Amino acid sequence: MELAPGLHRIGTDIVAIHLVVTDEGMTLIDTGLPGHYGDLKKELATLGRPLSDIKGIVLTHGDSDHTGFAERLRAELGIPVYVGAGDAARAMGEKPPSPPKDPRRLGPMLGFFAYAISKGGVRMPAVKEVVPVDDGEVLALPGAPVIIGMPGHSPGSVAIHVPAVRAVFVGDELTTRSVLTGETGPQPAPFTDDQAASSASLERLAGLDVDFVVPGHGPVWTQGAPALVAAYREAEKRR
Template sequence: MELVPGLRRIGNDIVAVHLIVTDEGMTLIDTGLPGQYADLTRELAALGRPLGDIRGIVLTHGDSDHTGFAERLRSELGIPVYIGAADAARAMGEKPPSTPKDRRRLGPVLRFFAYALRKGGLKMPAVKEVMPMNDGDVLPLPGAPVIIGMPGHSPGSVAVHVPAVRAVFVGDELTTRNVLTGVTGPQPAPFTDDQAGSSAALDRLAGLDVDLVIPGHGPVWTQGAPALIAAYREAEKGH
């Protein structure tokens, strides 16, 4: 699905993958669940572009529902996988720490896990080789993604600012639809390592001139970064 010219959304509000499309090649932001590889190939077929036009994968963090088919693209096509340096071990299979038990409702939880199972969530391949990235890096990939370090959800979480499409991808630093409760609107994301750090990191988005703030789970936010942060702060009060 085209969000704006040069930006495609693959998947849905449960788990989303995004594709930056330029004449020179494409950049993937996150790789969702393993079964979403088929969704990617369908999207590329509709565009008339081969898998080989993907020049790199940028992971917002190392959780397995964001690394899903990264290793397949890396091992089969040699596509480099970039990740925040502090999350490299997580993407390569290190188990994340336990987090406080999040609130949940049965219906949304069942929908999330049913979707994950349909998309191969029982077998989540680790990435065997990664390219570490750090705050301030501008990656040599289509769209020239700018990396903003945002530790909190995980130590190596990043936001990925792509000025070419006036968007910033925030991974799980926040959500606009909680997969465990179904509550919509900007809010803290579940399964977060350090909620206080995640909250503080959001202020790094305040000065960005973007039209779209795009989480890994939930609808795209279209009202700008300052309004998103304000809505998040309201939701945080009741979290």
């Protein structure tokens, strides 16, 4: 689905991945679940572009519902996989800490796990080789993505700012629809390692001039970064 010229969303509000499309090639932001590979191929067929036009994969963090088919593209096509340095081990298969006891509602939670299973979430291949990145790096990839360090959800979580499409991709540093409760609007994401650090990291988004704040789970936010941060703070007060 085209969100704007050069910006495409693949998947659903439950789990989504994104493509930055330029004449010189494409950058893939996250790789969701293994079954999203087929969805990516369908999107590329619509665009008339081959898989080889993807010049790099940039992961917002190393959790398995974001690394999905990254290893397949790396192994088969040699596409490099970039991830925040603090999450390199996690993307390569290191087990994350036990998740916190987040609020849950049975219906949304079962819907999330059913969707994950339908997209191959039972077997999640780790990435065998990654390129670690750090805060402030501008990657030599289509769209010139800028890395913003956002530790909290995981140690190496990053936001990926792509001025060329006026978007910032925030992974699970926040969500706009909780996969565990179904609650909508900007809010802390479940399964977060360090919520206090995640909340502090969010301030790094406040000054960005973007049209789209793009989470890995939930609808895209289109009301600007300052309004998003304000809505998130209100959600924190209700927790």
